[in-house]
Amino acid sequence: MRPDLAVHYGQERLPRYTSYPTAPHFSPAVGPVTYADWLRAIPTNAKASLYLHVPFCRRMCWYCGCNTMVAKQDEPIAVYESALRCEIDLVSRQIGRRLQVGHIHFGGGTPTIMTPEAFLDVVGLLRHVFFVLPSAEIAIEIDPRTLTPAMINALALGGVNRASLGVQSFDPVVQQAINRVQTLAQTAAATAGLRQAGITGINFDLIYGLPHQTVASCLDTVRRSVELRPDRFSVFGYAHVPSFKKHQRKIADAWLPDSAQRYDQACAIANALKDAGYIQIGLDHFALPTDAMAVAFREGRLHRNFQGYTTDESELLIGFGASAIGQLPQGYVQNATQVRAYQEMIASGRLATAKGYALTDDDRLRADIIERIMCDYGVDLQATCARHGVEPDAVLNSAPRLQALLSDGVVELEGATLAVAEGSRFLVRSVAAAFDAHLDASRQLHSRAV
Template sequence: MHTDLIRKHAAPVPRYTSYPTAPHFHGGVNAATYREWLGKIAPGTSLSLYIHIPYCDRLCWFCACNTRQTRRYEPIAQYLHYLYREIATVARLVADGVEVGALHFGGGSPTMLSPDDMRTLNDVLRGAFAFRPDAEISVEIDPNDMDEARFDALAEIGMTRVSLGVQDFDPRVQAAINREQSFAQTKAVVDAARARGAQSVNLDLLYGLPHQTVDSVAATVEQALSLDPDRIALFGYAHVPWMRKHQTMIDEATLPDIVGRFEQSSRAAQIIAGHGYQVIGIDHFAKPGDAMAVAHREGRLRRNFQGYTVDDLDTLIGFGASSIGKLGQGYVQNSTATGEYERLVSENGLAVTKGFALSEEDRMRAWVIERLMCDFSFSKAEFTDCFGITGAPLAALADRLVAEDEDGLVITDGDRFVVTERGRPVVRAVVAAFDAYLGSNGARHSTAV
């Protein structure tokens, strides 16, 4: 892609892990709303659960997650007390007959939990909800947390998939982002997770970090590939110091420009694909036999707050500070501050402070955006089958985008609106044209490349 086009279309836009995006959530959806929505979940519904542990024992300066640093275990133990209460409250509000098809532990660093607390949390969840025998249990792992006892505990709770943050193996880059983690240490964790039953291993890599070059990113990718991961996520570093003050520790003069970021991501993607991995959306790769690659080929790939996923369950319940849930009626989000989360749970068992109730137009736009982010195209006939004549204005918008496109980013192919190979690196910019809320509340976003 020509560098002039990269600069032209790299304006900051959302990552579109939801629509509407989280900055548009508001206090009109609250805990009372959530109680009502939970009570309407039909028996027989399969749930996806997300558990947020908002603690790390070190603060990585690149991180944009909702987390806080602690060297003591007491705040974590206290937090778990309120997490258990929230789980019990939700379980009482949900009808009998629902079952859990997927469980994801995220953070922060969920592997900061002690082995006994990992087991207790698992027991609380399984006591509150019925789990399908084939439920996927995925865990985000910080290699610096791990020891034999924690690996054993993960095996006991039924871990099936793990995700490890690598970011970059270059010591200079690691020092600049406060994330020291050797290749040998990472390999040991991958090997141990597989030995304990992990059927799928994902590695997270980053480009756009301080001091990275095309060659250094390529070297990290080659090292990561030597670990034979089932999936790789290749994310662009989101420099948002106005949201995450610790990112001010990163010297902006050491960051690559837009063109440098694009060259790093292109080279990394070329190497990964050259090793036989299937390209998934804008930033994921999977072995051809992996469930994500299969879902992508079959048009079943989904996108949620964890990124690309094969989780096709429409009801996501989030537990813990800042966690987001999605129910049939819309989105809910818990209080981000742990102290406020604990206070709210203590008072009424729930901590939802904002959310978004979806209109029919929101659902139509969400459908189009998800398909473009997953497949780089959508069928107008399929869209009409889903939403009928009410979708005509969006179909007309797609036609208008093709007619007005001067850069070869989108075309019409039969009844399909298609983002071209030329347009894929800036698909977020294309998708933004379908976002009716973009720019309406002054939210700032990371660059589109």
């Protein structure tokens, strides 16, 4: 990795490209009526993925950028679960048949804040209205601090086979600064309990760029984490946007590492994980060589959606819950973000779609290019453009930012084959952004490139 490029490009605010165009470009022009039309037009042989958002936590972590809120009592969660089940029924009735489902992901917030009985009720309804394939991956995000043995049993009974555990950092100074005190023992107990229940797909989430974080503390967290040998790691750079997430104002700017320090932390984590036997995948993932994600990466079958890198090949993602985003052949839809607004729409018998985006042919081309860059560190523009009936020169001529990347050695271009240079892969978002026709309108809303 080249530190000079980290300094030059690291301050740019860029999307993580879990979609294209990205969510800031969604508008109310796409609402419940449009979404209903798109659902009814789903092809008969389609295979879907499902995302369910549970926007509640017991305590707020100051670094959090997710759509979540603190629920100290169980009643608001129970009311929300009822709305979630009603939405599942509403959507399924629009589709009119049992779609095949190959992936289900519970995100949050803390999805395991639900009672075990409520979780199994939701899973049971999903299996009733959809045909969940026996081979389906069912994943859930977990806060190890609040995971109970009863919930572990419910997850196993519900067919969960992959769990993502939030770790972030084991440094007690960092933990105090982000309001998330979590011991190694808590994390180890959750990991062991899940494995004993047969949930063997384990992911750990780490973050660099946190307040008071250092290279030494990052390396200590990696050392402790790899002792538990999760299959995958997700390693994210902290996005400090206090104007957008008010609770982040509890983190003083002076506590945060600068771009060079963030770069050093990212490099240290990446190198330590690779030394421990993990394969680096795209922007922010690491996996053991035998893991399905590592295999998909080697074979060029990796994809990227709103949950990040995935082995899921479906182009149909149906989202449930407040703020949940769905993807259909025609475009994107997003539910009302506020829980009350979401629940009121569902209670009235309407779909909760608040905004969305109808894709153009140019959007589909650029989405294809950007996904391959994010997943493969490069793209065959000749083949990709041919699939969309466009000449590569037209795309290259519409990417003025690309010239600087070529001049700086970040990317290499041979004919119509573009590749991110080996030492510049940490800037893959910057390369993808060169093909983003919408970037300037949303730049201030995104996290730093490094």
